[in-house]
Amino acid sequence: DAGVIQSPRHEVTEMGQEVTLRCKPISGHDYLFWYRQTMMRGLELLIYFNNNVPIDDSGMPEDRFSAKMPNASFSTLKIQPSEPRDSAVYFCASSYSKGHIPSGANVLTFGAGSRLTVL
């Protein structure tokens, strides 16, 4: 498997523009997570999905952020309109729940990240 694939790797845009980040999880994984990494705040969980359904979006900063997972092999994180404070590295990660009983050791596989710079 090629692992978790994110695109674009780098994005530079101007304030007010729409940004769309994409993620392809590992085939067979039923959980997908979006994290944001900044120097000031570290790693923050934005939202996560189970079987394509959003489970917890309490980490999404504000209404400018939205995430979708139309099928098991694709997810997007959209920022509209973007602001300079959104500049960060955005990571997608996926995991496999091993059935309905929590495994107690949920191992995430991360993508390489999308570095966003909003000018």
Place this chain on the structure above:
Amino acid sequence: GNSVTQMEGPVTLSEEAFLTINCTYTATGYPSLFWYVQYPGEGLQLLLKATKADDKGSNKGFEATYRKETTSFHLEKGSVQVSDSAVYFCALSDRNDYKLSFGAGTTVTVRA
């Protein structure tokens, strides 16, 4: 709620030195504990994990023991190499949840 506190970095060491990165946690119940590593320009990858008290996780010469009495999961390596230069994250997950809570990360630089 759940949280993880790591020792602040950066940490700079010479090759073959002993490395310890402290990690303590706050959680309800009995969480699973993890160390992830992030090499420059890459995503995080699992280094080791432990799922219950007194478990020892180990990988690539790194070790960490789940200490319930001190709510700690300190990372250790007896002899570091330049290739161990990276950012190390301590993390936990509740047994009934699939999301991870991460510490702030500790940057380690090993000099030849």
